[in-house]
Amino acid sequence: MSKIKIVTNILQTNDEITLKNRRLLDEKGIYVINLMSSPGSGKTSLLERIIAKLKNDINIAVIEGDIYTTKDAMRIEAQGVPVVQINTGGACHLDGQMIKDALNTLTLDNIDLLVIENVGNLVCPAEFEIGENIKICVLSTTEGNDKPSKYPLMFEKSGAIILNKIDLIDYTDFDKKEFYKDIKSLNANADIFETSCSKNQGIDAVCVWLLSKIKNKKVKRK
Amino acid sequence: MHEVSIIQSVIKIVLEKAIECNLTKVNKVSLKIGELSGVMPECLNFAFKIGIMDTMLEGSTLEIEKVSAVAQCIDCKQEFPIDHFNKLCPCCNKFCSNIIRGYELYVNTIEGD
Numbered sequence: 001m002s003k004i005k006i007v008t009n010i011l012q013t014n015d016e017i018t019l020k021n022r023r024l025l026d027e028k029g030i031y032v033i034n035l036m037s038s039p040g041s042g043k044t045s046l047l048e049r050i051i052a053k054l055k056n057d058i059n060i061a062v063i064e065g066d067i068y069t070t071k072d073a074m075r076i077e078a079q080g081v082p083v084v085q086i087n088t089g090g091a092c093h094l095d096g097q098m099i100k101d102a103l104n105t106l107t108l109d110n111i112d113l114l115v116i117e118n119v120g121n122l123v124c125p126a127e128f129e130i131g132e133n134i135k136i137c138v139l140s141t142t143e144g145n146d147k148p149s150k151y152p153l154m155f156e157k158s159g160a161i162i163l164n165k166i167d168l169i170d171y172t173d174f175d176k177k178e179f180y181k182d183i184k185s186l187n188a189n190a191d192i193f194e195t196s197c198s199k200n201q202g203i204d205a206v207c208v209w210l211l212s213k214i215k216n217k218k219v220k221r222k
Numbered sequence: 223m224h225e226v227s228i229i230q231s232v233i234k235i236v237l238e239k240a241i242e243c244n245l246t247k248v249n250k251v252s253l254k255i256g257e258l259s260g261v262m263p264e265c266l267n268f269a270f271k272i273g274i275m276d277t278m279l280e281g282s283t284l285e286i287e288k289v290s291a292v293a294q295c296i297d298c299k300q301e302f303p304i305d306h307f308n309k310l311c312p313c314c315n316k317f318c319s320n321i322i323r324g325y326e327l328y329v330n331t332i333e334g335d
Contacts (some may be wrong), residue, residue: 004331011231
């Protein structure tokens with residue numbers, strides 16, 4: 001009998017594809033966001049607000065991930081930016097191969113920002129890299145402040161956390177102090193923003209921050 | 223996590239390596255799973271039992287070594303155990319995001335004839 005040392009990453013297939021995605025996007029100088037949250041937190045609404053604000057200054061493209069329907073892609077298309085819809089047909093997250101296929105259908109030249117809106121789910125999307133520069137997680141006040149402690153991985157891996165539906169906070173028992181405490185212990189370096197997409201509040205701060213990230217990537221590339 | 227698809231990947235990796243090493247039978251597969259990876263060992267065992275049927279791995283055992291989560295302070299270089307909610311360096315009392323162990327997910331060794 002022989003013992004053989006393998007030391008092979010179980011997710012190597014996804015990681016290899018993701019690395020290729022990443023290289024292609026780096027080559028084109030595109031800043032990539034993996035946008036994640038529960039269903040209904042406001043990912044698409046946030047995206048609509050950001051696009052409306054930034055589309056005259058930068059070129060944006062979007063990949064929409066959903067289990068079924070093209071509803072979100074239609075909302076983004078109405079904003080006048082290129083969008084590709086991925087329907088996973090049941091899978092609860094996007095993976096490297098799906099993004100690779102979607103990238104093949106997009107014209108990547110001159111794109112500054114690519115937003116990949118993941119399937120609404122607080123669990124699995126956090127576990128699969130897809131070639132992004134940053135993970136951004138949206139949490140809405142109506143979901144409750146206990147979500148970061150109940151679903152730690154997503155909040156731990158996100159570079160920015162957006163607390164949405166802030167206009168509704170007085171109608172909920174959302175405890176902002178507890179929320180900030182939990183995020184601090186999970187991921188003290190995350191940037192946190194408070195927004196209301198329906199009232200168009202707090203979007204400017206997100207856009208300013210985003211523009212600086214995009215600029216940084218371009219500077220590094222040069 | 224996705225324990226069934228993870229086991230499918232494990233079986234694929236093991237079979238490729240076993241064929242490369244001219245094995246005809248695999249007796250044991252050892253995995254290293256980090257405690258922050260979100261993978262449940264119980265589910266892996268179940269999926270493994272089903273997945274290895276009618277393969278060279280049939281009858282083999284699955285060994286899962288859990289890897290504790292450890293961070294290393296960027297400032298004082300101290301290594302210390304962490305969990306999701308406690309990542310403060312015991313020396314500097316500063317938040318540390320330099321996690322060096324705990325997200326592992328790999329096939330470590332196989333044994334066979």
